[in-house]
Amino acid sequence: MTGMVEPALLDWLLDTDPALRWQVERDLAGAPEEVWSATRARVATEGFGARLLALQDDDGQWAGGAFFPQDFHGETPEEPGQPWTATTWSLNALREWGLDPAALAGTAEKLAEHSRWEYDGSAYWGGEVDCCINGWTLANGAWLGADVSGIARWFVEHQTDEGGWNCEWENGSVRSSFHSTLNALKGVLAYEAATGGDDELRAARHAAEEYLLSRRLLHRATTGEVVGPWTTWFAYPFRSVYTALNATDWFRSAALHDAVPPDPRIAEAVGVVRGARQADGRWLQGRRYPGRVWFDVDVPPGEPSPWLTFYGTRVLAWWDEAAARD
Template identity: 50%
Template sequence: MNANADVIAWLLDSDPALRWQVMRDLLEAPDTEWQAERGKIERQGWGARLLAAQDSDGQWDGGAFVPAGFTEQDWSDTGQPWTATCWSLTQLREFGLEPECACARRTTRQVGINSRWDHVGQPYWAGEVEECINGRTVAQGAYFGVDVAPIVQRLLSERQPDGGWNCERANGSRVSSFDTTINVLEGLLAFACSNEDTDAIRNARQAGEEYLLRRDLFRRLTTGEPADPDYLLFIHPSRWRYDILRALDYFRESSLFRNVEPDIRLAAAIDHVRSRRLSDGRWPLDKRPRGRVWFEIDQDPGQPSRWITLRALRVLKWWNSYDQTDGR
């Protein structure tokens, strides 16, 4: 499934944070070209705006998970906030900020010194107790060159009997959740890509992947019905939430890292992505998480989305490269 010239031009008419990924993943531009575009993130557009919002101590909005002074009543009134340190670091990683640039090195150092988790004040790069939070922290640390191996070891010990993870484990849950599992899988894959892919990490990823694959990425095992209707919607930014396009993008990265073909059990999710393509070759944004943000980086729900379109096109490009007959 190829993108037409108008769609590519529309994607390129955007921010450096999105444009470099179009150049690399869809256009297969020479490394020097997309790397030059990526280098603009620190100085231009969304990346520069987010870095400008940073506190003097390296945090964002005065807190690790929630902003300083944010109350339960604020949460009830406005929804979960997305302006604190962990969400801002995740956003910079997804933008593709160069991890070796001076501002990234300074940020990771300051966050390590000054940021403490809301739970009981754990140092930021030591992780928290919740698997969703720790999965994202591993992904951030692996990307920005911080030693997060102790958090990885903790996550490996917290896998549920059915193969995945659940952030409610500490409250007694004994089954996995889609949302937690994708957060942990992304973190473990990022760690494997930048460190050693040990047998223990590989086995844990394969177990977590199998948890999702057995369910076609969205179904209940018991009934075959969607476990949550929102899993079939396209959500951006994902934050902690799961949807099948996020999962497919993960399986694409895992497949490329391991140099293996896509699993046939992804076919139902792939078919759903194909079915949602608009007549002009783009994909819509279905939902945006409620809550305070620094600024918006996508179109309004119901409108064609550059981020969703980029992710859909690169997933289908990967799938079709192994699917010559288009029969999956």
């Protein structure tokens, strides 16, 4: 892919924290494994990764809570939005940044002993009722070596007739959700990649993919309208929000995992990603999701975002490279 990225843009992307740089080296610069793996190893000792590791509590948690900080009791005018500092969000970040799980040795056991879901006090690695939370816990557990096979089974048992998932199922919803389905898919694919999965879970993943693909990643099945304006509001970190960029990047990962070419039904969503690229090849930070953070890892809204530029460039390079082979 190196020839598909302008040298100046590539240099800009490489001049970043190790958490991003190693991925640029691997996926865009074509660096040999010994180069990008050496950069990846620095995530534990430098920059964002080292800062977040240093904030871990003695009991294995972050901010004293599983999904919410211990001192959070709901949104207020003084503290709007979902806090992003508790254990699940911190693990998500470290895993997505490529931290070697050896740097968190003992954490899975500590969380099993000390961490409980705020919803009902159930054990951390047993999962929750929210499919987004379960998706992240499935991925994090597989990464850290915890037994999360029960959560994997939960996804097979709680899939809707449409093929996806919905975090509102407990309140009676029988429809699938774009947001929930993508977050669940991320967890299922991460679990498959780490453990091999099984045929039932793989079939559930493919059915959920079809739910999104049949809607071209953007549209309601009933009216054909774009499912929501949030599909084009690109922001990093992605958090739990479905966007065309978040979805197409995941479909890239799934296609590479399955060793299949891009599905042509994502073409329109790829076009949305391409349309957001600026003349200089960069993508702008669109927004910041409100809520407490440990520290900022990307630029303010309106500025060129290295993270979004990496993801956008990676998606387009994958798509265009496949098209060139056809």
